[in-house]
Amino acid sequence: MSEPGAGTTDGTGPTAAVETNTADLDVTNSDLAVHLDGITKRFPGVVANDDVDLRVERGTVHALLGENGAGKTTLMNVLYGLYQPDEGRVVVDGEERTFDSPRDAIDAGIGMIHQHFMLVDPMTVAENIALGNEPTKWFGMAVDRDRIDREIRDLCDRYGFEVDPDATVEDVSVGVQQRVEILKALFRGADVLILDEPTAVLTPQEVEGLYDVLEELTDQGKTIIFITHKLEEATHAADAITVLRDGVSVGTVDPDRTDREALAERMVGREVILEADSDPVETGDTVLSTRDVTVEDDRGVEVVSGIDLDVRAGEILGIAGVDGNGQAELIEAITGLRIPDEGTIDYAGDDITAWSRRRRIENGMAYIPEDRQERGLVMPFDLVENGVLGSQRSGRFASGGRIDWAGVRDHAEEIIETYDVRPPDATAAARSFSGGNQQKFIAGREFERDPSLVVATHPTRGVDIGSTEFIHDRLLELRREGVAVLLVSSKLDEIRSLSDRLAVMYEGEFIDVTDPDAVTEEELGLRMAGQRPDGEADRHPNPGESR
Amino acid sequence: MAVTRGPTTEVTPMRNAIHRARTSLEQRPLAAAVGGVAVFLLVLWTTPASWQTSTLRFAVPIALAAIGGIFAEKSGVINIGIEGLLIVSAFSAIVVVDWLGDGGATAGLPNLWWGMLIGVLVSVLFALLFAVVCLEFEADQIIAGLAVWLISLGLAPFISRILFDSPNTVNITRFENVTVPVLSEIPLVGYLLFDTEPQVYLMLAGAVAGWYLLSRTTFGRWVVASGENPKALDTAGVDVRKVRYAAVLLSGVFAGLGGAGFGLGTLGTFAGTGDTVINGRGFIAIATYLLANYHPIGALLGSFLFAGLNSMQDVLQAAGYAIPTELIRTIPHMTVIVVLVFVGRTRLPDAAGDHYESGDD
Numbered sequence: 001m002s003e004p005g006a007g008t009t010d011g012t013g014p015t016a017a018v019e020t021n022t023a024d025l026d027v028t029n030s031d032l033a034v035h036l037d038g039i040t041k042r043f044p045g046v047v048a049n050d051d052v053d054l055r056v057e058r059g060t061v062h063a064l065l066g067e068n069g070a071g072k073t074t075l076m077n078v079l080y081g082l083y084q085p086d087e088g089r090v091v092v093d094g095e096e097r098t099f100d101s102p103r104d105a106i107d108a109g110i111g112m113i114h115q116h117f118m119l120v121d122p123m124t125v126a127e128n129i130a131l132g133n134e135p136t137k138w139f140g141m142a143v144d145r146d147r148i149d150r151e152i153r154d155l156c157d158r159y160g161f162e163v164d165p166d167a168t169v170e171d172v173s174v175g176v177q178q179r180v181e182i183l184k185a186l187f188r189g190a191d192v193l194i195l196d197e198p199t200a201v202l203t204p205q206e207v208e209g210l211y212d213v214l215e216e217l218t219d220q221g222k223t224i225i226f227i228t229h230k231l232e233e234a235t236h237a238a239d240a241i242t243v244l245r246d247g248v249s250v251g252t253v254d255p256d257r258t259d260r261e262a263l264a265e266r267m268v269g270r271e272v273i274l275e276a277d278s279d280p281v282e283t284g285d286t287v288l289s290t291r292d293v294t295v296e297d298d299r300g301v302e303v304v305s306g307i308d309l310d311v312r313a314g315e316i317l318g319i320a321g322v323d324g325n326g327q328a329e330l331i332e333a334i335t336g337l338r339i340p341d342e343g344t345i346d347y348a349g350d351d352i353t354a355w356s357r358r359r360r361i362e363n364g365m366a367y368i369p370e371d372r373q374e375r376g377l378v379m380p381f382d383l384v385e386n387g388v389l390g391s392q393r394s395g396r397f398a399s400g401g402r403i404d405w406a407g408v409r410d411h412a413e414e415i416i417e418t419y420d421v422r423p424p425d426a427t428a429a430a431r432s433f434s435g436g437n438q439q440k441f442i443a444g445r446e447f448e449r450d451p452s453l454v455v456a457t458h459p460t461r462g463v464d465i466g467s468t469e470f471i472h473d474r475l476l477e478l479r480r481e482g483v484a485v486l487l488v489s490s491k492l493d494e495i496r497s498l499s500d501r502l503a504v505m506y507e508g509e510f511i512d513v514t515d516p517d518a519v520t521e522e523e524l525g526l527r528m529a530g531q532r533p534d535g536e537a538d539r540h541p542n543p544g545e546s547r
Numbered sequence: 548m549a550v551t552r553g554p555t556t557e558v559t560p561m562r563n564a565i566h567r568a569r570t571s572l573e574q575r576p577l578a579a580a581v582g583g584v585a586v587f588l589l590v591l592w593t594t595p596a597s598w599q600t601s602t603l604r605f606a607v608p609i610a611l612a613a614i615g616g617i618f619a620e621k622s623g624v625i626n627i628g629i630e631g632l633l634i635v636s637a638f639s640a641i642v643v644v645d646w647l648g649d650g651g652a653t654a655g656l657p658n659l660w661w662g663m664l665i666g667v668l669v670s671v672l673f674a675l676l677f678a679v680v681c682l683e684f685e686a687d688q689i690i691a692g693l694a695v696w697l698i699s700l701g702l703a704p705f706i707s708r709i710l711f712d713s714p715n716t717v718n719i720t721r722f723e724n725v726t727v728p729v730l731s732e733i734p735l736v737g738y739l740l741f742d743t744e745p746q747v748y749l750m751l752a753g754a755v756a757g758w759y760l761l762s763r764t765t766f767g768r769w770v771v772a773s774g775e776n777p778k779a780l781d782t783a784g785v786d787v788r789k790v791r792y793a794a795v796l797l798s799g800v801f802a803g804l805g806g807a808g809f810g811l812g813t814l815g816t817f818a819g820t821g822d823t824v825i826n827g828r829g830f831i832a833i834a835t836y837l838l839a840n841y842h843p844i845g846a847l848l849g850s851f852l853f854a855g856l857n858s859m860q861d862v863l864q865a866a867g868y869a870i871p872t873e874l875i876r877t878i879p880h881m882t883v884i885v886v887l888v889f890v891g892r893t894r895l896p897d898a899a900g901d902h903y904e905s906g907d908d
Contacts, residue, residue: 082782103784118779120772121897131772132783134765142763184783 032094033058033192033223034079034110039088041074046423048074051088052249054242056192061214061224063238063255065231065267067464068436069422071247072227073115076194079225080112081105092192106133111185115196117177119169126152126165129184155186159216175206182213186222193217195226199233200435200462211237229436229464231260231267243267268466283500284313286346287453287484288334293343295329304330305508306343311453316475316485318499318516320492322528326508327488328370331457334486335367336360337375348452361390366451368442368459370488372435376442379431383421386430387412387445415444420467435462443471447478454478457488472498492521506530587848590855591735598862599739602855604813607750608633608825610850611805612832614757614843615798621761621841622794623774623898625688628677628695629802630829632670636806637825638703640666641716641817649719659722659811666807667800673699674799678792685902696829704819714819721815722746746808750847753801757843770794774896777903787903802829827880834883837893852886853879 036054040047048071056062064072077083079090081099090097092108099105102112119128130148137144152165161179169177178198185193199207214224214237228234234241235255242252243266250266288311295304303326311317321327332338334345336357345353352360361367369375377386388397388408397408412426419440421433430438443459456475460468475498479485489495495502495516502516504527511527519527527533591599612629619626640662647658677695680686704714711717722744731741740751761767769790772780777787806825810817818824831853832846839845856879863870887893 080782101784102782106784112782114782118776118782120775120779122775122894123768123771127768128779131768132780132785134768136765140765143765143768 031058032056033092034225035089035091036075036079037089037091039075039078039085039090041071041078041083041085043423045425048247049078049085050247052244052247054249055252056223056225057240058223059218059221060239061218061226061237063234063241064225064227064244065229065234065241065263066244067229067267067466068434068440070229070244070267072229072244073196073434074247075244076112076196076225076227079105080110080194106188106190109189109191110194111182111188111190111192112194113178113181113185113196113198115198115200117181119177119180121168121170123169124165125163125167125169125172125180128169128180129165129187131184133188151187152183155183158220159186159213161213173206174201175209178202178206178210179213182217191221192223192225195224197227197229199228199230207233229267231263231465235260235263245269264465267464281314281480281500283315284482286310286312287348288486289346290334291344291346293330293333293340293345295326295333295338295340297329302341303508304333304340307508307510309503309510311484311486313452313482313484314479315500316479316487316498318495318502319486319488319505320495320502320524320528321490321505323490325505327457327505330505331370331455331486331488335365335455358393361449362394364450364452366446366449366454368439368446368454368456370457372438372442373431377430377438380429382429383416383426383433383441384409384412386441387415387426389445391449411448415441415448418448419444420470436464436467439463440467440471443474447474451478451483454483454485456485458490459487460489460491460494468494492524496521496524504528588735591739596738598855598858600743601858601861602851603739603743603747603750604854605857606847606850606854607746607813608637608805608809608828609832609835609853610750610847611753611808612802612829613836613839613846613850614753615801615805616833617757617761617836617841617843617846618770618794618801619798620836620899621774621896622770622791623777623896623901623903624678624681624791624795625692625900626674626677626795626798627689627692627830627833628673628699629798629832630825630827631692631696631699632673632799632802633806633809633825633829634696634699634703634823635673636666636670636803637810637814638707638716638817638819638823639669640807640810641719642706642710644719644811645717659719662811663804663807666810667803670803670806671796671799674795674802678795681795681902682788682791688900700823703817703823707817707819716817716819718816719811722812744812746804746812749804749808753804754843754847757801757846761843766790766793771896773903774898777898777901781903781905787905791903805832831879831883834887838883838886840893853882856882 032055034054034056036052039049039052039054041049052071052075054064054075064075066072074083078085079099081102081104084098084100090099092110097104097108099108105112120131123131126145126148129152130143135144135147135151136142137147149165152163155161156163161183163172163176163179163183169180172180178201182193198210202210214226218224218239226233226237235258238255240252241255241258241263243250243263245267246269253263253266288309290307290309293304293307294302297303305326307330309317319327319330329338333340336352336355336359340353343353344351347360347363347365352363373379378389384405385408388403388411391397392403397404397411409426413424415421416424416426421437421441421444430441433441439460439462443456446454446456454475459475460471463471472494475485475487487495487498497516499516501513502519502524503513504511504524506528507530511530512533514533523533612633615632616626616629619629643665644658644662647653647661649658651658653661673695677691680691680694681688707714707716724742724744725748727741731737733741740747761770769780769785772783772785773787773790773794780790781787809825809828814824816824832850835849835853836846839849860876860878
């Protein structure tokens with residue numbers, strides 16, 4: 001995979017550069033818009049940035065690549081004045097600066113677009129763009145709304161944006177909200193734009209649109225720094241990539257002269273298998289089976305129409321499909337969050353259609369929910385408390401109505417260690433962790449329940465590649481131990497490499513159930529768009545009988 | 548664990564009716580406004596002038612306290628202490644006038660206006676105390692607000708006993724009517740709006756000023772952002788704490804004007820027994836601004852509704868209807884509940900009641 005000499009990652013420090021076929025960029029003598037020199041930032045118990053150097057050339061897109069918790073966002077918060085570095089210098093336009101607050105950074109021409117947008121939902125687009133920087137008239141007695149509208153129009157013309165300044169922010173799409181954030185920074189005269197995981201919330205079409213915007217901005221002399229953990233994005237959109245690992249910079253590379261595996265290795269610090277490998281395993285009894293399950297959504301529309309499926313012990317059944325074709329409701333019916341309108345669900349020989357959620361959990365059904373912040377975690381609770389959710393009545397952690405907090409705490413710390421949740425602080429609130437680390441913790445909690453069925457929906461969404469690999473390995477390991485796994489994912493490579501059998505769901509029905517190796521990605525894409533495989537007469541193919 | 552069970556919402560006829568009333572209010576704001584004005588004119592046409600002037604004068608503490616409350620709550624600080632602010636400002640205004648001399652003037656300014664000034668100042672001081680407790684020491688806003696009310700409820704009658712040997716103060720000579728020439732001749736509304744007491748003018752001007760400040764100025768936008776998404780304001784480079792301090796102090800100014808104006812203009816005295824002469828008007832003010840969905844002009848109109856009911860209760864009692872007075876007294880409060888049920892569109896600021904600390908994630 002990589003060239004001789006690769007993989008010697010002793011990790012003795014930032015200078016111990018990994019010898020791979022990546023080409024380090026030399027930007028020492030260029031025209032630098034931003035130069036972070038030896039930045040160190042410590043938090044209680046953690047060094048988030050350790051002597052990090054970052055040189056960003058003017059008029060380029062510079063990617064900051066690293067896993068969840070590698071210190072990318074911390075570094076950018078230092079540049080944006082939200083944090084003050086413990087050591088090191090911030091140089092903007094060749095001038096050393098000290099930013100005590102975002103105000104100072106804004107004044108120095110730096111704008112930041114956060115992962116979670118900093119917009120006031122009930123306010124209009126124009127009000128948000130001007131917020132904190134409103135031009136006034138009548139000696140400051142009134143906001144000069146005409147001037148704001150004029151300036152927004154000018155910016156839109158210049159960069160080819162289309163936004164309605166009078167629209168309310170909560171009414172516009174996420175893609176437009178991101179444009180509003182960019183406009184907000186430009187309105188303040190930003191020359192350097194920092195984008196934190198800008199594609200995490202976008203649809204594929206919106207991502208393409210964002211790339212166009214970035215190009216337009218750099219063409220007009222703006223400098224972009226964008227934070228990402230996705231290799232494709234970094235190599236696709238960036239002119240230079242700086243890789244961070246465990247708070248340390250492991251070099252800056254030219255994306256055109258670097259291959260993905262080498263970059264992944266640099267980022268994770270060891271060799272990474274980008275595709276999980278699943279050898280067939282002897283399957284056992286049927287653990288979960290549904291017959292003719294029909295589910296209505298909240299509006300009363302039938303979104304799951306007569307689904308039959310079987311999952312055996314030691315088998316992974318994948319459900320592929322474009323989001324919104326009934327997968328979510330089917331999974332809710334199986335996990336007990338929604339009552340099916342018709343049909344039966346059998347689990348380990350019992351008809352569980354009317355069972356409560358609690359009874360399902362107690363009988364060994366683990367569930368990684370789609371929306372981790374809504375259903376997977378209680379955000380203000382710390383990881384100790386979150387770690388016991390679902391097991392709060394089990395004899396392992398509770399007796400006589402009292403919870404054994406010491407035991408729960410040990411359990412949470414075990415999960416944190418095994419699943420590499422960063423920062424490793426069990427007493428921190430769930431909301432203070434990045435999305436990928438939240439997901440790792442949920443996966444750990446559910447996998448360690450000793451389940452006989454794992455229902456995993458988008459288990460690696462927003463998770464970096466190192467952790468994705470780990471979660472995949474754990475899923476395969478559980479399968480080897482004879483656990484039945486029902487996997488829903490919109491990532492095609494993930495679902496193809498993990499699944500033993502693959503069902504494609506379209507408009508509430510299974511279009512096809514097949515051996516994932518027997519179909520090409522193109523065929524799969526067509527089926528996800530509703531095209532049935534040739535010669536398939538049965539309107540309701542049954543995955544339980546396809547073997 | 549939250550369990551979603553499909554469409555199980557039962558639609559009872561009652562809920563259905565409420566829902567229809569709500570949506571018609573939401574969907575036709577213009578129709579609602581026109582209807583409101585029509586009802587208003589009808590009321591003006593059919594009711595006695597004495598009842599109307601009384602309504603305006605009794606609306607003063609409710610309207611001004613409501614406008615003050617709007618600023619605090621819009622900025623994210625729920626100030627239920629405005630009841631207490633009304634009490635201390637009304638009381639201290641009367642004390643100052645009595646101390647300086649009833650009917651006289653000091654340093655060229657009539658003593659009544661000194662009373663107004665000091666009343667507002669005392670109210671702002673109490674608001675400052677509340678702001679410090681909430682913003683510096685992260686106290687629960689509801690508890691701190693209740694404390695402001697309870698302290699005022701005890702302090703005013705206590706000082707009154709020291710000064711006047713009674714929980715009730717002496718009577719002072721009230722503000723006199725100020726007549727605006729020409730404008731007061733306008734039929735139907737002239738005598739109401741342009742031949743009235745200073746505190747009523749203050750109320751009308753306060754509502755317009757409050758609306759302007761909230762919707763047209765930079766400060767108003769910061770207040771709204773601070774209550775909806777303080778982090779957005781913080782990252783935009785504005786100090787959320789300062790905005791919230793300013794908003795809470797402003798609620799002290801408005802409530803102070805309301806309390807002092809009520810004491811000096813409408814009543815001319817302060818009674819400290821029971822719930823004091825303020826008698827829950829600060830709490831009705833909160834219901835008023837919720838009803839008005841945080842719109843200062845709407846709060847002014849809403850205060851007319853509650854003050855009007857208050858006056859109606861006097862009229863009913865004076866007319867000698869054999870309804871127990873205790874029951875009649877509940878009318879405004881019952882109305883609050885009924886109105887709040889029908890007006891479901893009140894949208895609380897997202898961050899109302901939450902402490903915000905810059906740098907926390």
